[in-house]
Amino acid sequence: MDAISFHAPFPRLNLSSTPPKATPFAITLPIITNIRLERRPYQTQLTTHSPTNTTDTTALIEATPSPPPHSTEPVNGKQRKEPPPPLENAARTVRQLYKLVPSCLRVMLCNALDDLISNFVEPHPLQSSVNPKDVLAGNYAPIGEMPPTKCTVEGQLPSCLDGAYIRNGPNPQFIPKAAYHLFDGDGMLHAIQISGGQATFCSRFIRTYRFTKEEEAGLPIYPNFFALAGVAGFMRLAVFVVRVLTGQINLVHGVGLANTALAFMNNTIMALWESDFPYAMQLTPDGDVETIGRWDFGGKLRMGMTAHPKVDPVTGEVFAFRYGPISPFLNYFRIGVDGTKQPDIPIFSFQQPSFVHDLAITERYAIFPDMQIVMKPLAMFTGMGPPMGCEARKVPRVGIIPRYATDESEMKWIEVPGFNFVHSVNAWDEKGGEEVVLVAANIVPVEHILERMDLLHCCLEMVRINLREGKVVGRRALSRKNLEWGVINPKFLGRKSRYAFMAILDPMIKVSGIVKLDFDRASGEDCVVATRSFGKRCFAGEPFFVGKEEGGDEDDGYLLTYTHNEGSGESSFMVMDAKSSTLDIVASVRLPQRVPYGFHGLFVCQRDLHKQKNWQ
Structure with missing residues (x-):
């Protein structure tokens, strides 16, 4: 048969329809009548058109730019050409090996290595906190998507609830093959849209880049963050690097799960996960949930963003931050009402990469925790331990910086021994800004925060800090109960508030009831003034407060949450009177x-749903 042969220094690749004669080191192609050559940076694309086949065949050939010439300066009176650097030789070798292995074999090889690590390297049995059989048991087990479905309403839904309640959470699309922590699942939104007393429910995955790549692969190809511990974790990370280098995954599109929280910013619903950009979501008029895409605020957001930005109820501004294992470990920023992100303010006085999940704001300040849970990137990359751990000798601090600071010169750090908070409830100024009052749940004992959450006790505390003196001048526990996931009337965020509504953890993250606290009773033993228990084997999630339209008192509104009865297997959406x-x-x-x-x-x-850019 007629053919065109290109001689090349690598094994023969036969693209013809019939077996050609064996020609060493040749690429044999079918007859080509038309060739279009397109030059792009580091890539040449050839598109061939065969007269007997209407299907175009496209071949991509990676072209490596020529290295700069090596030095030819005389050495000891003789002209000598220096050898290429070792790294360049290694890179050239990797590129040559890369060309020798077909893409399908690269994928199969990585998948096989992942299986090998899970079956023979990873220690068995796994700890209960990362064993998929334990973590995904009962009502933690993943579910499939559900399109918008009309629901049966018992009682009367208040008119102020016309809108949508949406809750985020982990829901892996594939059963994990390796160690899996509760925080590692793909994000799924459960939305109930209410209109005129009727309700429509929908569950949809957040279609992150990571989700779509694993959906295409048909299996998990990303390592779970909390599985990156020990020798198995190091090997699993190495396999992931190979996937990146061989083009199976593009890190430019992020690695986020978007499974933690939600915020309404710039007339857009954002799904949040603190190690990646937000994902813009869309709630449609028929009650469906759609993923718009990854949101970087016009290219001004770098690396990631907290899952708990604070939206000022008066100014509409958003106050946020990002943290990570590379200095500066903490960066503070704000987003204007028009959605324009302001420049990062690096906080170099945050001297160690620590876990910073939330912040608090007042009318004057932004407040950050510096807790005893620290990041250990070296341990993760060397396989010597988990990526996070507790540093017992560290004294927790609280950092306070003016909201509109342009640098960290006015940042003040105050030591608060034994005070490790993950979520803040509220904060406000007193005495003309000389003092700051912070309400947050203190985690005790903090060393169990990642591995044994069932042993945690969350003690709600009120901490008073005098900025002029630079010290804590008051600290009091507000209840003996195990309370977390606190909410207030959002109109009072950053302002002095009287009430808070907290989840009773029994254990984390199962919520056996909701309590109401009155801060005016902070001088007594317990501030709890109302309690709602969901009954035997019935648990809920974090409550959310919605105020009545006509205003009224601070606690004049309703509490919303999803509940699940482990006896019957049924789930419900619950509305409670917050004032009763x-x-x-x-x-x-x-x-x-x-x-x-x-x-x-x-x-x-x-009203805000109608402000969505694509609402029709």
Whole structure:
């Protein structure tokens, strides 16, 4: 047969339809009548058109730019050409090996290595906190998507709830093959849209880049963050690097799960995960949830963003931060009402990469925790331990910086021994800004925060800090109960508030009830003034407060949450009267499918839903 042969210094690749004669070191192609040559940076694309086949065949050939010439300066009176640097030789070798292995074999090789690590290298049995059989048991088990479905309403849904309640949480699309922590699952939104007393429920995955790549692969190809420990973790990370180098994964598109929280910013619903950019979401008029895409605020957001930005209820500004294992370990920034992100303010006085999940704001300041849970990137990359751990000798601090600071010169760090908070409830200024009051749940004992959450006790505390003196001048526990995931009337964020509503953890992250606290009783033993228990084997999630439209008192509104009855297997949407002495249930919605236990939620009123850019 007629053919065109290109001689090359690598094994023969036969693209013809019939077996050609064996020609060493040749690429044999079918007859080509038309060739279009397109030059792009580091790439040449040849598109061939065969007269007997209407299907175009495209071949991509990687072209490596020529290295700069080596030095030819005389050495000892003789002209000598220096050898290329060792790294350049190694890179050239990797590129040559890369060309020898077909893409399908690269994928199969990485998959086989992952299986090898899971079956023979990873220690068995796994710890309960990272064993998929334990972590994904009961109502933690993943579910499939559910399109918008009409629901049965018991009682009457208040008119101020016209809008949508959406809750985020982990829900892996594939059963993990390796160690899996509760924080590692793909993000899924469970949305209930309310209009005129009727309710429509929907569950949808957040279609992150990571989700779509694993969906295409048909199996997990990203290592779970909390599986990166020990020799198995080091090997698993190495396999992931190979996937990146061989083009299976593009890190430019991020590695995020978007599974933690939600915020309404710039007239857009954002799904958040603190080690990646937010994902813009869209709630449609029929109650469906769609993923718009990764959001970087016009290219001004770098690396990631906290899952708990604070939206000022008066100015509409957003205050946020990002943290990581590379100095500066903490960067503070704000986002204007028009959605324009302001420059990062690096906080170099944050001297160690630590876990910073949340912040608090007042009318004058932004407040950050510096807790005893620290990041250990060296341990992770060397396989010597988990990526995070507790540093017992470290004294926790609270950092306070003016909201509109342009640098960290006015940042003040105050030591608060034994005070490790993951989520803040609220904060406000007193005495003309001389003092700051912070309300947050202190985690005790903090060393169990990642591995044994069932042993944690969250003690709600009120801490008073005098900025002029630079010290804590008051500190008091507000309840003996195990309380976390606190919410307030959002109109009082950053302002002095009287009430908070907290989840009773029994254990984390299962919520056995909701309590209401009155801060005016902070001088007594316990500030709890109302309690709602969900009954035997019935658990809920974080509550969310929605105020009545006509205003009224600070606590005049409703508490929203999803509940699950482990006896019957049914899930419900619950509405409670926040002002009543027993947090009475005023309405409930029977959901068409189970809602797994998850993380944080958001209510978006009907007026704001209509502000979405693509609402039709």
